[in-house]
Amino acid sequence: MQDGNGLDHLAGERAMAQFDLQAMKVYLAGGQREYEISTKMAQLVANDPVFSKEDRVRLARKDLYKNSLRKAGHAWKTILEKGLSEVEGLKLRHFVDEPTYTDLHWGMFIPAIKGQGTEEQQHKWLPLAYKMAIIGCYAQTELGHGSNVQGLETTATFDPTTDEFIMHSPTVTSTKWWPGGLGKASTHALVYARLITDKKDHGIHAFIAPIRSLEDHTPLPNVTVGDIGVKFGNGGYNTMDNGFLRFDHVRIPRENMLMRLATVTKDGKYVRSNKPRQLGYGAMVFVRQGIVIDASIYLSRAVTIAVRYSAVRRQFGNKDEPGELQVIQYRTQQSRLFPLLATAYAYRAVGFWMKSLYADVMKRLNDNDFSTLPEVHACTAGLKSITTSVTADGIEECRKLCGGHGFLCASGLPELYAAYVPACTYEGDNTILLLQVARFLLKTLSQVSKVRPVGTAAYLGNIKQLSTQNCKVSQGHDWLNTSVLLEAFEARSARQAAAVALRLAKGSGSEAEFQENTPELVESARAHCQLILVSKFIEQLQTGTPEGIRKQLEVLCYTYAFSQLIDNAGDFLATGYVTGNQIALAKEELKHMFDKIRPNAVALVDAFDHTDDYLGSALGRYDGDVYTHLYKGAFKESLNDTVVVDGYEEYLKPVLTQNLWAPHSKL
Numbered sequence: 001m002q003d004g005n006g007l008d009h010l011a012g013e014r015a016m017a018q019f020d021l022q023a024m025k026v027y028l029a030g031g032q033r034e035y036e037i038s039t040k041m042a043q044l045v046a047n048d049p050v051f052s053k054e055d056r057v058r059l060a061r062k063d064l065y066k067n068s069l070r071k072a073g074h075a076w077k078t079i080l081e082k083g084l085s086e087v088e089g090l091k092l093r094h095f096v097d098e099p100t101y102t103d104l105h106w107g108m109f110i111p112a113i114k115g116q117g118t119e120e121q122q123h124k125w126l127p128l129a130y131k132m133a134i135i136g137c138y139a140q141t142e143l144g145h146g147s148n149v150q151g152l153e154t155t156a157t158f159d160p161t162t163d164e165f166i167m168h169s170p171t172v173t174s175t176k177w178w179p180g181g182l183g184k185a186s187t188h189a190l191v192y193a194r195l196i197t198d199k200k201d202h203g204i205h206a207f208i209a210p211i212r213s214l215e216d217h218t219p220l221p222n223v224t225v226g227d228i229g230v231k232f233g234n235g236g237y238n239t240m241d242n243g244f245l246r247f248d249h250v251r252i253p254r255e256n257m258l259m260r261l262a263t264v265t266k267d268g269k270y271v272r273s274n275k276p277r278q279l280g281y282g283a284m285v286f287v288r289q290g291i292v293i294d295a296s297i298y299l300s301r302a303v304t305i306a307v308r309y310s311a312v313r314r315q316f317g318n319k320d321e322p323g324e325l326q327v328i329q330y331r332t333q334q335s336r337l338f339p340l341l342a343t344a345y346a347y348r349a350v351g352f353w354m355k356s357l358y359a360d361v362m363k364r365l366n367d368n369d370f371s372t373l374p375e376v377h378a379c380t381a382g383l384k385s386i387t388t389s390v391t392a393d394g395i396e397e398c399r400k401l402c403g404g405h406g407f408l409c410a411s412g413l414p415e416l417y418a419a420y421v422p423a424c425t426y427e428g429d430n431t432i433l434l435l436q437v438a439r440f441l442l443k444t445l446s447q448v449s450k451v452r453p454v455g456t457a458a459y460l461g462n463i464k465q466l467s468t469q470n471c472k473v474s475q476g477h478d479w480l481n482t483s484v485l486l487e488a489f490e491a492r493s494a495r496q497a498a499a500v501a502l503r504l505a506k507g508s509g510s511e512a513e514f515q516e517n518t519p520e521l522v523e524s525a526r527a528h529c530q531l532i533l534v535s536k537f538i539e540q541l542q543t544g545t546p547e548g549i550r551k552q553l554e555v556l557c558y559t560y561a562f563s564q565l566i567d568n569a570g571d572f573l574a575t576g577y578v579t580g581n582q583i584a585l586a587k588e589e590l591k592h593m594f595d596k597i598r599p600n601a602v603a604l605v606d607a608f609d610h611t612d613d614y615l616g617s618a619l620g621r622y623d624g625d626v627y628t629h630l631y632k633g634a635f636k637e638s639l640n641d642t643v644v645v646d647g648y649e650e651y652l653k654p655v656l657t658q659n660l661w662a663p664h665s666k667l
Ligand SMILES: CCCCCCCCCCCCCCCCCCCCC/C=C/C(=O)SCCNC(=O)CCNC(=O)[C@H](O)C(C)(C)COP(=O)(O)OP(=O)(O)OC[C@H]1O[C@@H](n2cnc3c(N)ncnc32)[C@H](O)[C@@H]1OP(=O)(O)O
Pocket: 071, 072, 073, 075, 076, 079, 089, 090, 092, 093, 096, 100, 102, 103, 104, 106, 107, 108, 138, 140, 141, 146, 147, 148, 149, 150, 180, 278, 279, 281, 282, 284, 285, 287, 373, 374, 377, 425, 426, 427, 428, 429, 432, 436, 439
């Protein structure tokens, strides 16, 4: 056993680092100011006992939820008392590190009002929401429909005699089901419902419905509301009160319909604005763009745990070296772990770019320029899908990389997975979102001779060239030319999209044919998104990365790109752009990259700057003192509260003392 005397068991690893760690920390934080805020908020949370994460996986649901309410209330009080800025508040929430009702209030309720409310409505609702005098949630999904938003059943029928909407849940399947914060905390719900005026159905619109009394928090008359039940895993997403909601002819004022995109007048006339109705999905675009950086953060946590532990853990050995080998020395461990490390870096770089993409589209929308909206939708939907799927799988892979100890909650990995994996479903099921990207690609290709594709789809403008010329790589180091690398990803994506588009074009255009081709459409969407990820990672590196970290970032970028190339070799080969030999050369280059990462691995995860408090992992501790803390941790287990277990007298003793076995027994 190691000594547990506060020594840095990873000091030798850290001494090998070949880059400027501090500069990397600042880069990953998004700048010096962000880095300072992050450090300050991490300490603030770690030093406040109310925010302790201890025992989260052992608490019963009621206690877990109450504790989460306590933390959220305390966080809000801290924000007000310390006068924290918006960025500081967001960081504070980040380090508190558990899903709670305030996420939906700030993350979806408020953005939806901003995006879909008129100025007058914003003036009415936003001040109340900003001071949290009301708590809002985002009630879109129903028991019967989530992905198919147009299929929602809740109705909002206008009654001109009273100037009100009647909110109603006509069927069991129309029950709102899943909205976070709805179950127990919210006073108001942003409800997506079918607007009906004069017996005419105008489709889905957004309404603000009060659901609980502001006096005593009881549900308002004819509102049935509650929590939907325990979810996957211990702790994890169970701190959130995902809820159900039914309306029985509940009346709300006409002004509670968000009317920026469409209006209902006092006399019941329905008037559409000239803005695209897709702006009604704006809150989803907002959250999806933020999910990419979140993916990087979650993946980096799992990778930090797995890298540090792999440097501490020793198994077997060889004739050439004394003692057992660190498991990080094994090529198979490296080939599973280092691409995930590189992926966490890639998603960070792309996440920064997504923020600028989102800022750009918002600016354009304010100027009534809707031209980039389809591309931004495809981008946010696609990257949300890819990054969450890879991250969820990556956390699970890191658990396996930590062997048996990874399966213990003390590793921090089971809870991390439980908290993260719903990201593959919420904000749009990942397959549904890839199909949206595929539709965008088909549309872009169908117009390519008339409309020059822009932004992330610009390469489709070169479809002829990309479809005819082949990869020029003849030696391994040819792959280190980023233009060559990018062209491979462009050609593979363009060819996959063109192949499925051609097949569809030859058909009758029926929905059945489209359905038949959805697996290929999803693959082509994935190829397009992988291209975006590789190209934006490269682009970010080429725009002013500090000298002290550039080399390492380049290594990570190649590692990411080569592992994508190899993992998807079947697709690359099938398009005919690359040969088997070229893939083999990329494999060799990837191994060279692993050799470059190896001495820097621990420092590269240190650069994510996750505190021990935030990681909550005995395996991922900064000092690497894994075994002492696993051992100490066992004594916190409630089964060990007594030496002789509760239940011994009733259930164990009889087994041990009554001789129930009989010779004729079949046992
Ligand atoms: C500790 C406490 C601290 C306290 C202190 C407070 C401090 C502050 C804390 C702040 C915290 C903030 C954190 C924020 C994080 C937020 C966390 C969020 C957690 C997540 C919870 C989950 C929420 C949800 O899941 S909400 C529900 C999401 N639902 C979906 O995503 C449904 C998926 N379905 C769809 O998106 C659509 O229906 C779709 C895309 C399938 C299309 O359906 P369709 O019906 O076939 O198509 P249609 O609607 O007719 O449209 C076709 C047309 O429109 C284009 N389109 C579609 N979508 C969009 C879009 N989003 N934008 C633009 N365009 C779009 C589509 O491409 C078609 O175009 P054309 O082909 O050109 O016609």
